[in-house]
Amino acid sequence: MRLRSRIWSWVTTTDHKRIGILYGVSAFAFFLVGGLEALIMRLQLASSDNSVVSAETFNELFTMHGTTMVFLAVMPLSAAFFNFVVPLQIGARDVAFPRLNAFSYWVFLLGGLFMNVSFLVGAAPNTGWFGYANLTSSQFSPGLHVDFWAIGLQVLGIASIAAGINFIVTIVNLRAPGMRLMRMPVFTWMTLVTQFIVVTAFPVITAALVFLMFDRTFGTNFYVVAAGGDVLLWQHLFWLFGHPEVYILILPAMGIVSEVIPTFSRKPLFGYAVVVYSGLLIAILGWGVWAHHMFQVGLGPIADSVFAATTMLIAIPTGVKIFNWIATMWGGKLNFTTAMLFSVGFIAMFIIGGLSGVMHSSPPADLQQTDTYFVVAHFHYVLVGGSVLGLFSGIYYWWPKVFGRLLSESIGKWHFWLTMIGANLTFFPMHFVGLLGMPRRVYTYDVALGLDTLNLVVTIGAFAMALGTLVFVGNVCWTWRKGEAATANPWDAAMLEWAIPSPPPVYNFSVIPTVKSRLPLWSEDGYEPKPLPEDPPGPIHLPDGSYWPPVTAVGIIVAATGLLTGSLWVALAGIGMLVVGIYAWALEPFEV
Amino acid sequence: MTHAEATHRTSTGLDSRKIGMWTFIGSECLLFGSLISTYLVYHGKSVAGPTTREILNIPLTSISTFVLLMSSLAMVLALAAVTRGDTLWTRVWLATTAALGSVFLGFQVYEFTAFVHEGLTLQVNLFGSTFFVLTGTHGAHVAVGVLWLLSLLVRSFQGKLGPEKALNVELAGLYWHFVDVVWIVIFTVVYLLQ
Numbered sequence A: 001m002r003l004r005s006r007i008w009s010w011v012t013t014t015d016h017k018r019i020g021i022l023y024g025v026s027a028f029a030f031f032l033v034g035g036l037e038a039l040i041m042r043l044q045l046a047s048s049d050n051s052v053v054s055a056e057t058f059n060e061l062f063t064m065h066g067t068t069m070v071f072l073a074v075m076p077l078s079a080a081f082f083n084f085v086v087p088l089q090i091g092a093r094d095v096a097f098p099r100l101n102a103f104s105y106w107v108f109l110l111g112g113l114f115m116n117v118s119f120l121v122g123a124a125p126n127t128g129w130f131g132y133a134n135l136t137s138s139q140f141s142p143g144l145h146v147d148f149w150a151i152g153l154q155v156l157g158i159a160s161i162a163a164g165i166n167f168i169v170t171i172v173n174l175r176a177p178g179m180r181l182m183r184m185p186v187f188t189w190m191t192l193v194t195q196f197i198v199v200t201a202f203p204v205i206t207a208a209l210v211f212l213m214f215d216r217t218f219g220t221n222f223y224v225v226a227a228g229g230d231v232l233l234w235q236h237l238f239w240l241f242g243h244p245e246v247y248i249l250i251l252p253a254m255g256i257v258s259e260v261i262p263t264f265s266r267k268p269l270f271g272y273a274v275v276v277y278s279g280l281l282i283a284i285l286g287w288g289v290w291a292h293h294m295f296q297v298g299l300g301p302i303a304d305s306v307f308a309a310t311t312m313l314i315a316i317p318t319g320v321k322i323f324n325w326i327a328t329m330w331g332g333k334l335n336f337t338t339a340m341l342f343s344v345g346f347i348a349m350f351i352i353g354g355l356s357g358v359m360h361s362s363p364p365a366d367l368q369q370t371d372t373y374f375v376v377a378h379f380h381y382v383l384v385g386g387s388v389l390g391l392f393s394g395i396y397y398w399w400p401k402v403f404g405r406l407l408s409e410s411i412g413k414w415h416f417w418l419t420m421i422g423a424n425l426t427f428f429p430m431h432f433v434g435l436l437g438m439p440r441r442v443y444t445y446d447v448a449l450g451l452d453t454l455n456l457v458v459t460i461g462a463f464a465m466a467l468g469t470l471v472f473v474g475n476v477c478w479t480w481r482k483g484e485a486a487t488a489n490p491w492d493a494a495m496l497e498w499a500i501p502s503p504p505p506v507y508n509f510s511v512i513p514t515v516k517s518r519l520p521l522w523s524e525d526g527y528e529p530k531p532l533p534e535d536p537p538g539p540i541h542l543p544d545g546s547y548w549p550p551v552t553a554v555g556i557i558v559a560a561t562g563l564l565t566g567s568l569w570v571a572l573a574g575i576g577m578l579v580v581g582i583y584a585w586a587l588e589p590f591e592v
Numbered sequence B: 001m002t003h004a005e006a007t008h009r010t011s012t013g014l015d016s017r018k019i020g021m022w023t024f025i026g027s028e029c030l031l032f033g034s035l036i037s038t039y040l041v042y043h044g045k046s047v048a049g050p051t052t053r054e055i056l057n058i059p060l061t062s063i064s065t066f067v068l069l070m071s072s073l074a075m076v077l078a079l080a081a082v083t084r085g086d087t088l089w090t091r092v093w094l095a096t097t098a099a100l101g102s103v104f105l106g107f108q109v110y111e112f113t114a115f116v117h118e119g120l121t122l123q124v125n126l127f128g129s130t131f132f133v134l135t136g137t138h139g140a141h142v143a144v145g146v147l148w149l150l151s152l153l154v155r156s157f158q159g160k161l162g163p164e165k166a167l168n169v170e171l172a173g174l175y176w177h178f179v180d181v182v183w184i185v186i187f188t189v190v191y192l193l194q
Ligand SMILES: [Cu+2]
Pocket: A242, A243, A246, A289, A290, A292, A293
């Protein structure tokens, strides 16, 4: 009984801290699934003419690996930090719309499960995470593969946009007194920028996916060449979303690094304003570069030149950030904790990934590199070396705040070095494999290519990374039982989240603080002189949980299942549940 | 039950729900932007079947456009009424807005049926695909708006829509005016600038 009520309290929770933990656990589970898919692919490619999996299975593996890592692992892992950390950093008691927050989580979780159920029914998506038209048409992709993918992405889009609106409002409107915009921690800033990209980029792929679903379900002509349709419409819409999506994946990690490096260099972030404005500039420029994914389709010299130039331009604000982090470390009292190691690793890896990115911003170079492993090497340096290392840095940094225990530093160093060496062993040789002519997304290669050794090295690297991840899981288990208890501010950091106990009480701040500087816990006059009282002076009203957000989310997934199976009754049942959920949600008494 | 006073104080002084609605509207702009751009990209690219000149009935749609514009006026009056606590006129204007919205939807149903009879379907050509998906998405937004207005009307009859709840009407109004403005753009792009 007790267990049941505990589970119920997690299902109905609207507490941003609990939702953050739910996001983190679910995203990490999906991260393991996506990693497993990568390992199977690497086993298949460990030697030439291998036959671990069939070509059909390989197509499903690379499609679901990409889709899972982007939408089900890195984005929601970032969301875990937005949820847990941002309200604490701005001195708020919760997000602006706690129930909408729970709704976002449940829609994400159910959407992720929905997509992965496709494996169980033998119809996993198999057209790549970019799903190019007209490979996705019912003529060339019969069966449910593409439907699982398109409907699943639509569902995940709902979760992302809802969360995006929620966090924009939270950051704009719920800051503690004195927390001006230019006093906000950089992680909060990057969250705000990321959410602006989310709410503007996702509607574009929503439209593209609506066209695809209409083509497949009702026989419309959006991507039908015979009817005058243009398959490039998909590519334009997809990459109009897809390139900003890259920044949705990297900016949160940049925000984390901007918190970790000053803390462990014992210096304020060098050029705070410049780092913030670079983040904004990256978001704005990110809208003008999408066609660098399309050089090979032949857009013409003018379009190619424009998009090459904008792509090179975007390297400037990115480079500025890197110099700011290095300048922050310069002359600082450096303390190489695991969190710091991951952040420094982030900088090193991101520089390599950034450089190869600038290489294929040039169309002639891109034409040689596109569709080869060189490109795979590039974006894994920025996504694994960048986003994933940044997120692990954040995990080590904020773990004591979340759970009240410090992750083991000695196990953590094993985790870091295995990941770092493994990642370089995996992705560095891919540059050569690609330039020597090995195409992406092909399930095998000929022995005559002479790439057996390099590919074996790549596979060994992938398993080293997997081992590193297992070490991390071991670290979590060890910490759970024997981890050192954390004080309120174990790293002696500067931001508001460290002013309250670890883990924070359910109301976060006993008294809402008044902020007087950018580094509230570091500067003499930055924080109201009297420390926060242990107990709140008066009773604090906190909303109870609500089960309508999960009910509404289930309604959406039932409707999606109806759409998938073409069953009108299931779809109507789902919509009915959705409508009931929305009305009950609107009418239930819920004071925030 | 004491409310922590801090949770009711906001950084901008605006209610969070209002900023949330504006953000949502911003997001919707990108959705309609994508749909309208696609319509324009495919304009004149149809290889078969009827297209704009043969089929669009501008006088008829001008009337429905006028109806939708008038509904925005009614919406403004409904908000004014609820703010000054005038229950009767709140109900009158909410009902009028919903009714005018429904009339617009009726025109759209008639238009769609007539088009199908004249041979313009979703499948027949690119114009059909883009036209129906664009105007259909807009129509779905109007339908949601009508349901929202009717829900507010019911709340008013339950005595739960006093001046302290004026924000609820304001939020519906923001949405309604946005949907109206989108229609002005669609009407201009699809009907007037053939
Ligand atoms: Cu790009």
